[in-house]
Amino acid sequence: MNSVYIGIDTSNYRTSVAAVDERGHAVFQKAVLLDVVQGERGLRQSDAFFRHSNRLPEYLRELLSQIDTASVKAVGVSERPRRVEGSYMPCFMAGVNAAGILGSALDLPVYGFSHQEGHAAAILESHGSLPPERCLFFHLSGGTTEALLCSPDDNGYSMEITGGTLDISIGQLFDRYGVAMGMPFPAGRYLDDIAYKALEDAGFDPKAVAGTGVMPKLKIKDGYFNLSGAETRLMKYASSCSNEKDAEGVTAELFVSIAKLLTDEAAYLSDRYGIKDIYMAGGAASSRTVRRLLSAFKRSDIKFGDAALSGDNAVGTALLAKRVHETGNRNSSK
Numbered sequence: 121m122n123s124v125y126i127g128i129d130t131s132n133y134r135t136s137v138a139a140v141d142e143r144g145h146a147v148f149q150k151a152v153l154l155d156v157v158q159g160e161r162g163l164r165q166s167d168a169f170f171r172h173s174n175r176l177p178e179y180l181r182e183l184l185s186q187i188d189t190a191s192v193k194a195v196g197v198s199e200r201p202r203r204v205e206g207s208y209m210p211c212f213m214a215g216v217n218a219a220g221i222l223g224s225a226l227d228l229p230v231y232g233f234s235h236q237e238g239h240a241a242a243i244l245e246s247h248g249s250l251p252p253e254r255c256l257f258f259h260l261s262g263g264t265t266e267a268l269l270c271s272p273d274d275n276g277y278s279m280e281i282t283g284g285t286l287d288i289s290i291g292q293l294f295d296r297y298g299v300a301m302g303m304p305f306p307a308g309r310y311l312d313d314i315a316y317k318a319l320e321d322a323g324f325d326p327k328a329v330a331g332t333g334v335m336p337k338l339k340i341k342d343g344y345f346n347l348s349g350a351e352t353r354l355m356k357y358a359s360s361c362s363n364e365k366d367a368e369g370v371t372a373e374l375f376v377s378i379a380k381l382l383t384d385e386a387a388y389l390s391d392r393y394g395i396k397d398i399y400m401a402g403g404a405a406s407s408r409t410v411r412r413l414l415s416a417f418k419r420s421d422i423k424f425g426d427a428a429l430s431g432d433n434a435v436g437t438a439l440l441a442k443r444v445h446e447t448g449n450r451n452s453s454k
Contacts, residue, residue, distance in 0.1 A: 124191045125445065126183065126222070127438025129198040129238055130172040130215035132163060133262060133306060136434035137179045139187055144248035144439060148183050151433045156305040161296060165210040172214035180222065192228060194452070195219050196441025198434075199232035201264075203276065207234065220453075229452030231441045235432075236264070237276040239401045242436030243425035244272075245443065252397045256282075256389055258382070261402035261432070262291035262306060267343060267389055270399075274449040276440050283343025283389055290378055290404045293347050293354070297374070300358035301367065308403060311371050316409045318372035324416050326376045334370045338381040343389055345381060350374075378404075379413035386422055398422045406430035 123142040130136070133156075138149040154171050156163055163171075197219035200207045212235065223230035236259055244251040257270035257279065267283035288296075291308060298307020322328035334357045336349050354374065361367050386398050398421055404410065406427045414422055429435055444450045 122191055123193045123442075124187050125193055125438045125442040126195045127197070127238070127434035127436070127441060128176070128180075128195070128215040128219050128222075129235065129432060129434040129437050130168075130176070130211050131198070131235055131432040132165070132168050132209065132211050134432040135172050135175045135179060136432060137176070137183050138434035138438045139183055139192075140435060140438040140442060142442075144245060144442065146246070146435050146438075148186050149433065149435055150179050150182065151431070152179075153306070158304055159299065161299050161305055168211040169214050172211060173217070176214060176218040180218065189226060192226060194441045194445040195223050195228050195230045196437040196439075197230065197232055198235040198238050198437050200234050202236050203234040203279065223452075229445065231444055231450065231452050233276045233437055233440045236279065237440060238434070238436035239432075240270055240277050240279075240399075240436065241439045241443075242429040242433055243399050243401045243423070244270075245439045246425060246429055246435065251277075254395060255397035255399055256386070256393070256395050258386070258398070258400040258405065259402050260290050260382075260400060260404035262295060262308075262404075263289055264402065265289040265291070265347075265404075267385060269393065269395075272443075274444065274447065276444065282393070283340070283385060284345075286344050286346050287348040288351060290347065291402070293351055293374075293378075294404065296351060297354040297358060300355055301361070306403070308407065311374070312407045312409050314368055314371045315375040316412070318368045319375070319409060319413070322372075324412055326380070326413060326416055329369070329372050329376050332366070332370050332373050335373045335377045338377050340381070340385055340388060343385065343392070345385070350377070375407070375409045376413060379410050379417060382410070382422075383414060383417045383419050386419060390421070396421055400424055401430050403431045
């Protein structure tokens with residue numbers, strides 16, 4: 121009988137459940153964004169918790185109907201944003217509660233991980249891949265922009281922050297600008313489509329994107345950078361924008377600036393720590409425009425993995441449950 125491992129992740133904006141087999145291949149996954157009112161830039165934690173709690177029974181019923189429950193060996197769940205003391209968000213308790221009930225009902229061990237570790241596993245361990253002993257891992261999501269030294273351990277992944285934003289995240293920059301331009305939240309995917317088309321028309325040559333004067337030059341210092349200045353200028357532009365063609369140019373310039381920033385950051389940290397394995401995950405890393413631009417900047421050493429696994433998902437959490445259960449080096453919460 122093949123072994124199956126279940127994963128649950130309830131981030132602030134996406135409800136996710138998944139199952140992987142003994143080879144590390146996803147046999148089921150469902151990840152659905154939470155609804156956000158038009159014009160709003162997010163959800164309160166209480167609202168996110170309530171919506172996750174309402175969705176999870178249906179999603180788990182669907183998952184269990186498509187696998188042999190007798191083959192399930194363990195459940196993994198994202199229980200906090202990061203694996204550091206004091207890291208906590210109420211929305212993750214919806215998944216923790218569901219995982220506890222599922223574990224009790226099926227007499228299964230339940231393993232808790234951080235949401236960030238799930239992102240790493242989804243890219244580094246999918247399809248049965250073995251994670252590198254040490255790598256640079258960029259977590260680029262709606263609320264996080266961090267560069268980390270990442271290594272697998274008995275509990276999942278040890279991560280040490282080595283760089284990233286000092287204020288808002290890349291995802292927040294995309295979302296706030298997009299919402300100000302009248303797009304639904306989260307707005308990154310809509311901006312991505314606009315930027316991709318504009319850059320495609322320019323042959324994806326970053327130098328062919330005309331400077332609009334809106335975006336400031338983004339610089340890194342000791343591995344860190346600021347994005348709030350770019351936000352201020354983009355929001356000012358959004359309040360007075362009336363030309364769709366100009367807006368396309370500004371959006372393309374925004375993505376070129378972010379891709380160049382990530383290129384500079386990767387080069388700096390790779391040289392500083394002598395690490396050549398560089399991975400990027402998170403919602404912003406699923407952008408096809410960012411991926412294409414990094415290729416144009418000749419950064420073939422940066423790996424992304426499947427775009428579907430870059431955003432919030434429970435596949436990584438299921439893969440973590442598989443690894444720690446098979447090694448037997450960690451006790452479950454059961």
